[in-house]
Structure formats: structure tokens, C-alpha cells
Amino acid sequence: MKRPRKGELSHHWALDPETTFLNHGSFGATPSVILEEQSRFRTLMENDPVRFFEREYLDLWDEARRTLSEFLSADINGMTFVSNATQGVNTVLRSLQLQPGDEIIVPDHSYQACWNAIDYVTERSGAKTVVVEIPFRVGSPQDVIDIIMGAVTDRTVLALIDTVTSPTGMRMPFEELTAQLQSRGVDVLLDAAHGPGIVPLNLSLLAPAYCTGNCHKWLCSPKGSAFLHIREDRKHLIRPLNISHGFSYEGEAQEKFEFEFAWPGTQDPSAWMCIPKAIEYLGELVEGGWPRIMERNHTLAIEGRNIICEALGTTPPFPDSMVSALAAVEIPTDGEVGPMSLEGDPFHNFLLDEYGIQVPVMPWRHHGVRYIRISAQLYNHVDEYRYLAKALSESL
Ligand SMILES: Cc1ncc(COP(=O)(O)O)c(C=O)c1O
Known part of the structure; x- marks a missing residue:
């Protein structure tokens, strides 16, 4: 045919x-030029891995963080990288000290892996997962807002809100939801797996307590490039999944935050380093x-x-x-x-x-x-x- x-x-x-x-949605797809950029970083790393990690790595990490923060209008001091949105969601959930009876809201369009992570932390702490049923066929964003806000109780501590849902491809009214939930004292964990490059995002205006998102989807950077942004007043609550060298660092709080997240142990960081090039390259493809x-x-x-x-x-x-x-x-x-x-x-x-x-x-x-x-x-x-x-x- x-x-x-x-x-x-x-x-x-x-x-x-x-x-x-x-199916760009599942894993993204990366332009050849960006893959070449990734090879360039890998070659730099393999020319002398020790020199790379001692002398080049942190500046490159920082530059990628800065560019992404500018793109998302985010506070750079709360920005860090993870390998994927699943890891970002787990990092937040597994750091929180939940109390028995605490409730976490998860709409029933949410990505199953993230929903599972909520079940994992609520089951182990005696907290409760509150699944909010939202029909696929809805008349307006307001319908979704009304249903989710109707599930808030005085025990609700957190809500997982997607920017765009995975199984149902629904652009959630996440801006309004974030504002309304947080004004009721419910922290929002914004799942922006389909976030950068598919919907406009201004994290300073939105100010979710937590936002994780993939760059390897709609920014088309290489796989393994994702971010976690934590609002200033919540940074002390969150630790990376890997407790590593930064844990025993005794310096200033911001330095410790950066050290803890920048060094999860040895890994290939080249995907993160390609984020600036991906933003620039794709942005120039279209007038x-x-x-x-x-x-x-x-x-x-x-x-x-x-x-x-x-x-x-x-x-x-x-x-x-x-x-x-x-x-x-x-x-x-x-x-x-x-x-x-x-x-x-x-x-x-x-x-x-x-x-x-x-x-x-x-x-x-x-x-x-x-x-x-x-x-x-x-x-x-x-x-x-x-x-x-x-x-x-x-x-x-
Ligand atoms: C809404 C949503 N959240 C989380 C994820 C997980 O992304 P990753 O596999 O990069 O962790 C996806 C993946 O498609 C998703 O669509």
C-alpha cells in the first residue's frame, strides 16, 4: 500500500x-541533529570521564537548568533534573511524610505508573488514595474543575493533576485547578509529562508545590531528560530518590539541594545536556x-x-x-x-x-x-x- x-x-x-x-506521545522522537549533540557530549565524557565530571559536568548541568527554567519561567533555584516524569512523581511522593487519614486526589485519567506510586505511599502510611471519576465525554473544562474540587475534604493534602492526560489525551484545566486547589490548602503535584512544548507553561505564575515533566516528549530532547521543579517553601521536604554524597554536605541549603540532585551517582547525563539545543533547534524550525x-x-x-x-x-x-x-x-x-x-x-x-x-x-x-x-x-x-x-x- x-x-x-x-x-x-x-x-x-x-x-x-x-x-x-x-505516536509522538509515548516516548517522543528526537531529531538527528540533537542526537549528534548527544554524541558530542558523550565523546567529551569518554575522552576523560574524570575530567568531564570534575570540571565540565556541573557547568553543563547548570546551563541546561538555566535554559529550561527560562523556557518555563521557573525559579532556577527550585529546578533540578530527573530521568523521567515517573521518577519525578516518585521523588515527591516518597519524600512526603504522610499521616494516617491524609488524602491524595488522583483523577481516573491519570497515568497508571504515577497512580501506582500514590497507592504505594498511601498504603504504607495509612493515608488514602481518593480516585476522582471523570467521564471521558465532558462538556467543558468547568465540568472537570467541579468534579475534582468536589472531592476535596479537610484531609486532602495533595492532588496529582496532569497538564495533558495520557490514556484520554485531555488537556486538563490545570491552571485553574492549581489555583483553586492550592487556595484550599491542597498542594498540587503537576504531572507535566506532556508539558514543555505541548502546552504553554509558566511555573512562576502557576506556582504548583511540585511540577515534574518530560523534555524527551514534546521538546524532542533525548530520552532520559526530565525535570522536577520544587517550590521554594517545599524544598526542605523533598529528597532525591537516590540518597547520595549530597546528603552529608554541610554547606548552605541551596548548595546542598543542588549537590543532592546533581549527583545521584554515576550515570550518563548527556540527555539533560541536550535540552538547550533541543529548545533552540526546534524553536527555529518554524517561524x-x-x-x-x-x-x-x-x-x-x-x-x-x-x-x-x-x-x-x-x-x-x-x-x-x-x-x-x-x-x-x-x-x-x-x-x-x-x-x-x-x-x-x-x-x-x-x-x-x-x-x-x-x-x-x-x-x-x-x-x-x-x-x-x-x-x-x-x-x-x-x-x-x-x-x-x-x-x-x-x-x-
Ligand atoms: C501523563 C503522564 N505521566 C507520566 C508519564 C511517565 O513518563 P515517563 O515514562 O517518561 O516517566 C507519562 C508517559 O507517557 C504520561 O503520559
């Missing part, structure tokens, strides 16, 4: 020309820079969503304003919906094997539904969603 056209910027990526890649990239991907995701809704004989589940560059729709399912597996849903595998389409199909047992989720990134073209629609019409 003739492959659909790709976006005109697709040559910047090393994606397989034989695959229609509609208008990042605001225009986000707008362009949003428009394409809506177009793609309309095309597949038509093929599936369904309607868009929520307003366009609640879509970012990810969009999900239910697909017909017979029988019970089981948990997600590492091997992938059979229909996802079918689309890849028979049509060469890489698109996630997510069984979401909390809703009893399977969702198919498209992504829109600069390398995509609207023809690719038409091709998916044809495959769906032929096979469902």
Missing part, C-alpha cells in the same frame, strides 16, 4: 520512512517559534481527530479547547477491558503489522473502554490521519 505523505519537516527526524508514526509549533500541532491534532471520529462513526468527545497535540477517541471493544500490557494491545499490533501505522490503542479498565490516541508533531501530515481512518474503516 502506498504510504501517506509525511510533514515537510520530517527529514529532521530519523523515523522509519516505512512507518506512519502517529514564530514554540508558540507557533504548539498552535500548529494543536490544529493538526484536531483535524486528525475529526477525521478518525468520522471513520469511527462517532463525535469528538470534548471541546477543541481541551485538546493539545494529543487526541483520543473510543474504539469498539467486545468483552472486558483488561490492564495495559507491555506487549501492546492486539489491535495496535494489527495496525502496525498490516498497515505500518504506529498508533497506541489503550485499554483503560477504569473506564471500561479502549482508546485510540493520535499525536501531532512537526513531522506529521494530515494525510497520515486519513490513512489511519481508511485502515480503521477497513478493519472495524
Whole structure:
């Protein structure tokens, strides 16, 4: 079958020309130039690993932190790196001293790994996970706000709020939620795994107690580049997952914070170091820079969503304003919906094997539904969603 056209910027990526890649959302995809930059850092490190870690590492770490903080309008003193958003969420949750009866809110669109981390810490401390049920089909962001705020009690200490949800591709009204929850005394742990580069983020204005996010998704930096930002008044509560050399450091508090997070033990830090280049390089690919990239991907995701809704004989589940560059729709399912597996849903595998389409199909047992989720990134073209629609019409 003739492959659909790709976006005109697709040559910047090393994606397989034989695959229609509609899943930027799961692991991102990194342009070749950024991968070359990562090789350059690795070569620098391997030329003399001791010199690299003693003399070059901290400046590079700091420069990456500074650039990302500027991009997110964040206080650099609260910014640090982690390997992925799962680690950022775990770092916060496993640091907090929960009391029996404390409640943590988790909406039922949340990423299962992060939800599991909440269950882990509430189970071990006698606290309670409060799962907030939010329908997939909602009329407005206000519906979501009302449901979540309705779950707050005087025992609520924390809420996990996504910027954009994973299984359902819903852009959450996270700005309003953060403001309202925190004004009720509930700290927000903002899961911005789909954050930088997909939705505008101003961490100084939002001021969540905690925010973790991936750069390896929508900023397209190499895998393993993620951040954790902790608000000044909460920094004393949080320790890195790895207790390392910084723990016994006796200097000033900010220096200790940086030492503890900058040295989790020996590892390859090159992915973090590529964040500045990724921000600069992608930002220059499109006139208008990042605001225009986000707008362009949003428009394409809506177009793609309309095309597949038509093929599936369904309607868009929520307003366009609640879509970012990810969009999900239910697909017909017979029988019970089981948990997600590492091997992938059979229909996802079918689309890849028979049509060469890489698109996630997510069984979401909390809703009893399977969702198919498209992504829109600069390398995509609207023809690719038409091709998916044809495959769906032929096979469902
Ligand atoms: C909403 C959300 N949170 C957390 C994660 C975890 O990201 P990572 O696998 O990089 O830790 C994802 C991954 O897709 C996600 O979509």
C-alpha cells in the first residue's frame, strides 16, 4: 500500500520512512541533529570521564537548568533534573511524610505508573488514595474543575493533576485547578509529562508545590531528560530518590539541594545536556517559534481527530479547547477491558503489522473502554490521519 505523505519537516527526524508514526506521545522522537549533540557530549565524557565530571559536568548541568527554567519561567533555584516524569512523581511522593487519614486526589485519567506510586505511599502510611471519576465525554473544562474540587475534604493534602492526560489525551484545566486547589490548602503535584512544548507553561505564575515533566516528549530532547521543579517553601521536604554524597554536605541549603540532585551517582547525563539545543533547534524550525509549533500541532491534532471520529462513526468527545497535540477517541471493544500490557494491545499490533501505522490503542479498565490516541508533531501530515481512518474503516 502506498504510504501517506509525511510533514515537510520530517527529514529532521530519523523515523522509519516505512512507518506512519502517529505516536509522538509515548516516548517522543528526537531529531538527528540533537542526537549528534548527544554524541558530542558523550565523546567529551569518554575522552576523560574524570575530567568531564570534575570540571565540565556541573557547568553543563547548570546551563541546561538555566535554559529550561527560562523556557518555563521557573525559579532556577527550585529546578533540578530527573530521568523521567515517573521518577519525578516518585521523588515527591516518597519524600512526603504522610499521616494516617491524609488524602491524595488522583483523577481516573491519570497515568497508571504515577497512580501506582500514590497507592504505594498511601498504603504504607495509612493515608488514602481518593480516585476522582471523570467521564471521558465532558462538556467543558468547568465540568472537570467541579468534579475534582468536589472531592476535596479537610484531609486532602495533595492532588496529582496532569497538564495533558495520557490514556484520554485531555488537556486538563490545570491552571485553574492549581489555583483553586492550592487556595484550599491542597498542594498540587503537576504531572507535566506532556508539558514543555505541548502546552504553554509558566511555573512562576502557576506556582504548583511540585511540577515534574518530560523534555524527551514534546521538546524532542533525548530520552532520559526530565525535570522536577520544587517550590521554594517545599524544598526542605523533598529528597532525591537516590540518597547520595549530597546528603552529608554541610554547606548552605541551596548548595546542598543542588549537590543532592546533581549527583545521584554515576550515570550518563548527556540527555539533560541536550535540552538547550533541543529548545533552540526546534524553536527555529518554524517561524514564530514554540508558540507557533504548539498552535500548529494543536490544529493538526484536531483535524486528525475529526477525521478518525468520522471513520469511527462517532463525535469528538470534548471541546477543541481541551485538546493539545494529543487526541483520543473510543474504539469498539467486545468483552472486558483488561490492564495495559507491555506487549501492546492486539489491535495496535494489527495496525502496525498490516498497515505500518504506529498508533497506541489503550485499554483503560477504569473506564471500561479502549482508546485510540493520535499525536501531532512537526513531522506529521494530515494525510497520515486519513490513512489511519481508511485502515480503521477497513478493519472495524
Ligand atoms: C501523563 C503522564 N505521566 C507520566 C508519564 C511517565 O513518563 P515517563 O515514562 O517518561 O516517566 C507519562 C508517559 O507517557 C504520561 O503520559
